[in-house]
Amino acid sequence: MQIDIVVSKTSGLPIYEQIKAQLKAAILLGHIAEGEALPSIRGLARDLQVSIITTTRAYSDLAAEGLVTNVPGKGSYVLPRNAELVRERVLREIEEHFAEAVTQARLVDLSAAELHAVLDAALTPSTEQEQS
Amino acid sequence: MNPLELTGVIKRRDGFTLGPLDLVVPRGYVMGFVGANGAGKTTTIKIALGLVHADEGSVRLVGHDRVGVVHDQPAYVGKWTAAQVGRAVAPFHPAWDPERFRALLDWAGIEPTRQVKELSRGMGMKLQLAVALSHAAELLILDEPTSGLDPLARSELLEMLADFMTDERHSVLFSTHITSDLEKIADYVTVIERGRVVASTTRDELVDSYRLVRGAASELDADLRPLVHGLREHGVGWQGLMATEDTVSLGRRAVAEVPTLEEIVVHLAKEPRHA
Numbered sequence: 001m002q003i004d005i006v007v008s009k010t011s012g013l014p015i016y017e018q019i020k021a022q023l024k025a026a027i028l029l030g031h032i033a034e035g036e037a038l039p040s041i042r043g044l045a046r047d048l049q050v051s052i053i054t055t056t057r058a059y060s061d062l063a064a065e066g067l068v069t070n071v072p073g074k075g076s077y078v079l080p081r082n083a084e085l086v087r088e089r090v091l092r093e094i095e096e097h098f099a100e101a102v103t104q105a106r107l108v109d110l111s112a113a114e115l116h117a118v119l120d121a122a123l124t125p126s127t128e129q130e131q132s
Numbered sequence: 133m134n135p136l137e138l139t140g141v142i143k144r145r146d147g148f149t150l151g152p153l154d155l156v157v158p159r160g161y162v163m164g165f166v167g168a169n170g171a172g173k174t175t176t177i178k179i180a181l182g183l184v185h186a187d188e189g190s191v192r193l194v195g196h197d198r199v200g201v202v203h204d205q206p207a208y209v210g211k212w213t214a215a216q217v218g219r220a221v222a223p224f225h226p227a228w229d230p231e232r233f234r235a236l237l238d239w240a241g242i243e244p245t246r247q248v249k250e251l252s253r254g255m256g257m258k259l260q261l262a263v264a265l266s267h268a269a270e271l272l273i274l275d276e277p278t279s280g281l282d283p284l285a286r287s288e289l290l291e292m293l294a295d296f297m298t299d300e301r302h303s304v305l306f307s308t309h310i311t312s313d314l315e316k317i318a319d320y321v322t323v324i325e326r327g328r329v330v331a332s333t334t335r336d337e338l339v340d341s342y343r344l345v346r347g348a349a350s351e352l353d354a355d356l357r358p359l360v361h362g363l364r365e366h367g368v369g370w371q372g373l374m375a376t377e378d379t380v381s382l383g384r385r386a387v388a389e390v391p392t393l394e395e396i397v398v399h400l401a402k403e404p405r406h407a
Contacts, residue, residue: 040298042297042298042300043298045297045298046295046297049290049294049316050316051162051316051317051335052160052161052162052319053161053320053334053335053336
């Protein structure tokens with residue numbers, strides 16, 4: 001298993017969020033299989049040159065979302081996924097993001113058609129990325 | 133159990149009082165210890181190590197054979213060779229591992245026949261680190277280990293520490309005035325100013341609890357003034373450090389930004405001396 005985590009220290013996004021998002025993606029895309037161990041919290045802190053508290057935070061957030069279980073003294077393992085539950089959760093996040101987008105759009109009086117165009121544009125490059 | 137706990141420590145010297153001071157190094161984490169020169173960092177470390185006796189308060193430290201210390205310069209006899217240093221310290225440490233010491237000297241590029249006084253700053257730091265890591269220290273106490281080091285040696289030290297910290301029984305107390313060393317590795321930070329602990333919390337919380345503020349001169353009134361640490365007024369405005377919660381009272385033209393550790397330490401140190 002090869003998972004890559006690339007963090008930016010100047011993006012303004014908290015580093016634990018970046019680690020969490022990338023591990024979450026790896027889990028949901030199946031790059032880390034059910035029952036498999038994540039990199040150790042301390043090893044990851046060393047590799048990414050971040051504090052242990054930072055990686056611990058990312059892992060406990062993943063555990064809180066029910067994606068992994070942290071076994072003290074052992075490590076962190078990917079939990080079996082309830083496909084329905086995961087779908088529900090991701091759907092809820094998508095809804096939240098769309099609601100936020102609509103709020104932003106209203107700030108600048110963007111029409112529904114223009115907002116749809118933005119979505120269409122966002123959909124196009126992501127399909128290209130998957131093909132490459 | 134935490135490897136080091138100082139509680140209510142007080143040390144009075146001519147014209148300077150350290151404390152009352154509490155300092156806890158949590159097991160499994162790196163505690164940064166920052167403050168201007170003369171703030172009391174080295175005295176605190178000496179008290180922790182039992183080299184200076186506190187007038188009041190209590191000190192709890194894991195067994196001395198479990199503590200490794202790195203000063204800015206090796207405290208060994210200058211004429212000793214690196215190998216002799218190893219033989220001299222071995223009897224004090226039941227867990228001394230001569231093989232590991234040889235391997236670490238090799239990593240550091242130090243010939244066993246080199247004398248302590250011939251070592252560069254970076255080599256001297258690595259020799260001390262080699263000693264500490266060869267006796268299975270659980271707590272590393274670093275007293276300004278990076279002052280006078282070039283960037284490469286500093287980065288090598290940080291890598292060694294990160295390796296050391298992959299064992300959850302290990303802890304580090306890292307005293308430095310080069311706060312950028314701590315941006316990467318410190319889990320917790322204690323800020324000391326004029327003998328008092330100003331803040332001791334996780335690094336992220338510390339950074340989040342302050343804002344670096346720049347504002348217009350017209351908006352700096354008598355209510356705001358005492359809330360600004362290290363206030364610098366200039367021809368076209370002012371700058372200073374404020375507690376994040378105080379920034380709600382700022383005028384419209386002021387900007388409040390997340391400070392670096394260095395900016396926090398510098399602005400707190402600029403505070404007028406309390407009478």
